[in-house]
Amino acid sequence: METKKIISQIALGLAVIGFGAGASAFTNKEVRQSGIYKYYNTAGSSDASDRSRYEFHADDDMCTPLPANVCSEEWDLGDNAPQPAEGSNPPASASLVENSEQIGSFNP
Numbered sequence: 001m002e003t004k005k006i007i008s009q010i011a012l013g014l015a016v017i018g019f020g021a022g023a024s025a026f027t028n029k030e031v032r033q034s035g036i037y038k039y040y041n042t043a044g045s046s047d048a049s050d051r052s053r054y055e056f057h058a059d060d061d062m063c064t065p066l067p068a069n070v071c072s073e074e075w076d077l078g079d080n081a082p083q084p085a086e087g088s089n090p091p092a093s094a095s096l097v098e099n100s101e102q103i104g105s106f107n108p
Helices: 002-027
Strands: 036-041 054-056 070-076
Antiparallel strands (some): 036 054
């Protein structure tokens, strides 16, 4: 009788864990709280004061290895900032994240 009680408690515990894991699969969404996004340098030279040289692209791998070129840099748009529109430039309120440059060449 004691063994049956222990087995039923273990089964109940596993069912609760399984239910929790299954339910979280439908409720967990990636939430970006930092507001930091990668913008690609489409002009080939890095001049952070000229935001028109940088474009946002959701694809995270648009750089090909080439020495001496800055392919992308990260910009901080502020906490809980929504994802930028495809092809948009960093807004005036954004700040460049130090040491975030990726060396290479922009390859759309």
